[in-house]
Amino acid sequence: MGVAGAMAAGWSVLRFLFASGPKAHSMPGGAFSSTVGSAETSGPSLAKNPDGSWSLDADALPMGQSLVLSMSGVPVLILHGNKGVRAFSATCTHLGCLVRFSMEDNQFQCPCHGGKYDENGRVVAGPPPMDLKEYRVDADDGDIRIFPV
Amino acid sequence: MSARGRFLEAAAGLTSRAARRAPVEAARAGSLFWAWLGRTAARARAVGREIATGTTLAPERWTDYLDYTGTAAAVLLVLQAATGVLLALHYEPHPSLAFASFSAVGTEVPYGLLVSGLHAAGARLLILVGMVHLLRVAWTSSYRGPRAGHWYTGVALLSVMMLSGFSGYLLPWGQQSFWACVVGTEAAGALPVVGKALVHALRGGPEVGGPTLTRFYLFHVFLFPLAVAGLLYWHIQRVWRTGVSGPPDATARPDPKACRGCGACERTCAFSAVFVKTGQEGRRAEVDEAACNACRACVFACPAGAVALVRDNAPVPTEPIFPHNVLRRSAAVLAALLVLFAGVYFFRGLAVGHKVPADPLSTPDRIKPDWYFLAPYQVLKILPSERWGLFALLAAFGLVAALPALDKKGPRRPEDRPVFIRVFQASVAVFVVLTVWGWLS
Numbered sequence: 248m249g250v251a252g253a254m255a256a257g258w259s260v261l262r263f264l265f266a267s268g269p270k271a272h273s274m275p276g277g278a279f280s281s282t283v284g285s286a287e288t289s290g291p292s293l294a295k296n297p298d299g300s301w302s303l304d305a306d307a308l309p310m311g312q313s314l315v316l317s318m319s320g321v322p323v324l325i326l327h328g329n330k331g332v333r334a335f336s337a338t339c340t341h342l343g344c345l346v347r348f349s350m351e352d353n354q355f356q357c358p359c360h361g362g363k364y365d366e367n368g369r370v371v372a373g374p375p376p377m378d379l380k381e382y383r384v385d386a387d388d389g390d391i392r393i394f395p396v
Numbered sequence: 397m398s399a400r401g402r403f404l405e406a407a408a409g410l411t412s413r414a415a416r417r418a419p420v421e422a423a424r425a426g427s428l429f430w431a432w433l434g435r436t437a438a439r440a441r442a443v444g445r446e447i448a449t450g451t452t453l454a455p456e457r458w459t460d461y462l463d464y465t466g467t468a469a470a471v472l473l474v475l476q477a478a479t480g481v482l483l484a485l486h487y488e489p490h491p492s493l494a495f496a497s498f499s500a501v502g503t504e505v506p507y508g509l510l511v512s513g514l515h516a517a518g519a520r521l522l523i524l525v526g527m528v529h530l531l532r533v534a535w536t537s538s539y540r541g542p543r544a545g546h547w548y549t550g551v552a553l554l555s556v557m558m559l560s561g562f563s564g565y566l567l568p569w570g571q572q573s574f575w576a577c578v579v580g581t582e583a584a585g586a587l588p589v590v591g592k593a594l595v596h597a598l599r600g601g602p603e604v605g606g607p608t609l610t611r612f613y614l615f616h617v618f619l620f621p622l623a624v625a626g627l628l629y630w631h632i633q634r635v636w637r638t639g640v641s642g643p644p645d646a647t648a649r650p651d652p653k654a655c656r657g658c659g660a661c662e663r664t665c666a667f668s669a670v671f672v673k674t675g676q677e678g679r680r681a682e683v684d685e686a687a688c689n690a691c692r693a694c695v696f697a698c699p700a701g702a703v704a705l706v707r708d709n710a711p712v713p714t715e716p717i718f719p720h721n722v723l724r725r726s727a728a729v730l731a732a733l734l735v736l737f738a739g740v741y742f743f744r745g746l747a748v749g750h751k752v753p754a755d756p757l758s759t760p761d762r763i764k765p766d767w768y769f770l771a772p773y774q775v776l777k778i779l780p781s782e783r784w785g786l787f788a789l790l791a792a793f794g795l796v797a798a799l800p801a802l803d804k805k806g807p808r809r810p811e812d813r814p815v816f817i818r819v820f821q822a823s824v825a826v827f828v829v830l831t832v833w834g835w836l837s
Contacts, residue, residue, distance in 0.1 A: 262506040263482060315757050320603060322757055341782060343582035344575060345759040358761050359579055360777040376781055 293318055296392070303391040308332065313348040318395055323382065324348060324355070325391065328366065332386040334393045335368050340377040355379060443636065447717050453640060453705075454715040455724070462532035463640055464728030465525050471729045472522040472736070473557075473628065477621065479515040487567065489613035491606045494569035495753040510740065517739035519561050523768045525732060526554045534799065534820060537808045538641040541666030541691045544800035546638070549631040551797045553624060560620035561766055563612040566604075570750025575763040577612070578604050579773075586782040603756070642690030644808035646707040650681040650694075654702035657681065661694035661703055667805055670694050689808055770834035771827050777837070 291307035293316045301318050303325065308314055313326040315337045324337035326348050335355070337345045344359035354371065355364040363372040368379030383394040455461050486505055488497040501508040530550060533539055539547035566577040581604065585595040600607025642648075648670065650661065657679025661670045669687035672679050681694075681703070695703045705712040715721060752760070765773050772789050779785040795802070803816070810817050 259507055263485075263508070263511065266486070266505045266508075317757060342579045342776065344579060344763070345757070347759075358759050359575070359763055374777065374780060374782065374785075 292316060293323075293393070295319070299395065300385075301393045301395065303393070305332075305386065305389045305391050308391065311350055313350075315345055315347075318393065321395070323393065325384075325393070328353075330366070332384050332391050334382040334384045336380040336382075339375055340370075340379065341373070341375040346379065447722065450717045451714040452717050452721050453642060454713040454720070456643060456713070459532055459535055460643075461724075461728075462528060464725050465529040465532060466635070467725040468728045468732035469522060469525045469529055470628065470632070472518055472525060472732060473624065475736075476515065476518050476522060479511050479518065480617065480621075482511045483515055484617055489567065489609055491569060491609055491754070494567060494609060495750070498568040498570075498750065509744070513740035513744060514736065517743055518736055519557075519564065520767060521732065521736050521739060523554070523558060523561060523766075526550075526557060527768070530554060530796075531820075531824065535810060535817075536641070536644045537689075537803060537806075537813070537816070539800045540689055540804060540808075542638050542664075542693045543634075543641060543691065546631060546634050547800050548797070549627050549634065553627045553631060555793075556620055556623045556627065558768055560616060560624065562769065563616040563620065565766060566609065566612045567616060568750035569609065569754045571752040571754055571758075571760045572763055573750055574604060574754035574756070575759050576765050577608065578759075579763065580765065580769070581608075583776060583782060583786060586786040588783075605756070639692055639696065642692050642705045643707065643712060644690065644810070646690040646705045646712045647685040647688040648683050648690065648692070648694050648703050649685075649706045650683065650698070651702045651704065652677065652680050654700050655681050655698075656700050656702070658699065660697045660699060664693045664697040666691065666693065687805070689805075764835065767831065767835070771830035774830045774834035774837065777834070 291303060291314060293301040293303055295301055301323075303314075303316070308325060308327045310327050313324055313328075315322055315324050317323075322337040322345055323334050324346060325332065325334045328348075328350070335346075339346050339357040339359065339362050341357065341360055341362050344357050346355040346357045346362070346364065348355050353366050355366075355368065357363070357373065357375070361373040362370070362375040364375070364379050365371050368381050370376075370378055385392040385394075453460075455463070483501060486497060486501045486508065488494060498512075501512050503509075505511075533543075533547065533550070562577075562580060566573045581595050581598045584598065585591040587594060596602065598608070598611065599605070600611050648661075650670075657672050657674075659672045659679075659681075661681050662672050664670075667687050667689050669684045669689070670681055671684075672681050674680075681698075683694075690705055692705060695705060697703075764770065775788055776782060776785040779788060807813060
C-alpha cells in the first residue's frame with residue numbers, strides 16, 4: 248500500500264518534472280519589447296515624422312471617437328470631439344493608469360481610482376493631483392499631426 | 397601539515413612557499429566548516445532531546461490555541477518554496493513568453509493546475525495566517541521584553557512575504573498583474589526626494605515593461621526568498637530560546653528554599669520586576685508581581701530551577717512537548733492544509749485568473765490588488781493626494797512595527813488594558829472595512 252502510494256506520488260512528480268515546455272509561446276497581439284506601447288496591433292498607429300511630430304490618418308478617428316496610441320512608449324489619447332481633434336497624455340496623474348474619454352459625460356475618466364478630468368483635461372473629481380497634459384495638434388489634409396513638446 | 401593540507405597542495409601542484417600555504421589555509425577553513433557542522437548537529441540533537449523530554453505551557457484560553465498559527469505559517473512557507481521551485485521549472489520570465497508559459501502550466505503540464513493553485517492560494521493563506529499570528533501576539537502584548545526581537549523579525553517576515561506576493565503577482569503578465577504593478581510602483585513615486593528614482597529602479601525604466609518583469613522575477617525567486625529564509629531562521633531561533641510567553645494573568649515566583657540568591661533572575665528581567673534581597677536567611681530573589689509580565693526569562697535563567705510561574709498561588713499548568721504540544725501543532729498544520737486545499741478547489745480562478753495578457757495601452761475596469769493590499773489600495777483611493785495616502789500607510793505600518801518600543805510595561809491582561817484593546821479592535825475593524833470596501837468599489 249505504502250510502496251504503491253510512493254510510486255504513484257513519484258510518478259506524478261516525474262511527470263511534472265519532465266513535462267515538455269508549452270508549445271505556443273507567442274502572445275496574441277505579438278511580442279512586447281521593453282517599453283510601453285510597442286505591442287504590434289492591427290489597429291491604427293502613430294507614425295513618426297522627421298520633424299519629431301507624429302502622424303495619424305484622419306480616417307482612423309471619426310467624429311465622436313477617441314484612441315489611445317503609443318508615442319514612442321508614451322500613451323497619448325487622441326480625441327475627435329466637438330472642439331475638433333485634440334490630444335492629451337493618457338496617463339492619469341494619480342497613479343499612472345490610462346484614462347478613457349466618455350462622450351456621454353464629456354470627460355476623461357480613470358478606471359482605477361475614480362479620477363475625472365473635464366474635456367480640457369482639468370481635474371474635476373477624484374485624487375489626481377494635476378491636470379492632463381495637452382499636446383499641440385494640427386489636423387488638416389486628411390492627416391492628424393501631434394507635436395509631443 | 398595535515399593530510400588534507402598535503403593533499404590540497406599536491407592537487408594544486410604549487411611550488412612557491414606562499415602558494416604552498418594557501419591550501420593549508422583552505423584546509424583550515426575546511427576545519428572551520430566541519431567544526432560549525434559539528435556544533436550545528438550538536439544543537440540539533442539538543443533541540444531533539446528538548447522536544448522529546450521537555451515540557452511547555454499547556455493551552456488554557458482560546459487565544460493560546462492561536463499560538464500554533466506560527467507553526468502553520470512556517471509549514472505553508474515551506475510549501476510555497478516547494479511549489480515555487482516546481483513552477484519555476486516551466487515559467488519563462490520574458491514579456492513575450494510569460495503569459496503563455498504561465499497559462500501552459502495550468503493547461504498542459506500534468507498537475508500544473510494543482511501546483512499553481514497551491515502556490516497562488518498558499519500565498520494568500522500564508523499572509524492571512526501570518527496576520528492572525530501577529531494579532532494574537534499583540535492581543536496579550538507578548539512582544540514585550542525578551543520577545544521584542546520576535547516581533548521585529550515577525551513584522552519584517554510578514555512585510556517581505558507581502559512584497560514577495562506583490563512581485564509574484566506581476567509574473568503571469570496578465571492585464572490584472574500588469575496594471576496592479578503600474579499602480580503599486582507608481583505609488584512609491586509619492587515619496588519625497590527618492591520617489592521618482594525608486595520607481596525607476598523598481599521598473600528598470602520609466603514604464604512597466606520587460607526590465608520590470610526581469611527585476612520582479614529576481615525579487616520573487618531569489619532576493620525575497622533569501623530574506624525570508626534568513627528572517628525565519630532568526631525568528632524561530634529566538635522563539636526557541638525564550639519559549640512562548642506565560643499567561644498574562646500569571647506571575648513569576650521564586651521558591652525561597654531553592655533560591656541561592658545568585659541574581660541571575662534579576663539580571664535577565666526586562667521589567668525590573670525581580671530583585672535579590674538580603675534577609676535573615678541570606679540573599680533571596682523576590683518578585684514585584686504587579687510589574688511582572690510572566691515573560692519566563694527568569695524561569696529559564698535560574699540555574700537552580702527555583703522560579704516558577706504561578707496564578708492564584710497554583711503553578712501554571714504545563715504539558716510535555718512530545719506528544720501533546722507536537723500533536724496540537726500538527727493538528728494546526730493539518731487544519732491549515734485543509735483550508736489550503738479547499739481554497740485551491742473553490743478558488744481555482746486564483747491560478748488561472750489572469751485570462752487576458754498584459755496590454756500597456758488599455759487599463760481594464762476593476763483592477764484590484766491581492767486581498768492583503770486592498771486596504772492600502774482603498775486608502776490611496778479615498779485620500780485626496782497620493783503623498784498623504786502613502787504617509788498614512790507608512791505611519792500605520794510604523795506604529796505596528798514599533799509596538800514593542802511604544803508599549804514596554806504595564807499589565808498584559810486584555811481586561812486590564814481597555815484603551816489598548818479598543819484601539820486594537822478599531823484598527824482591525826478599519827482594516828476589514830477598508831478591505832471589503834476596496835473589494836466592492
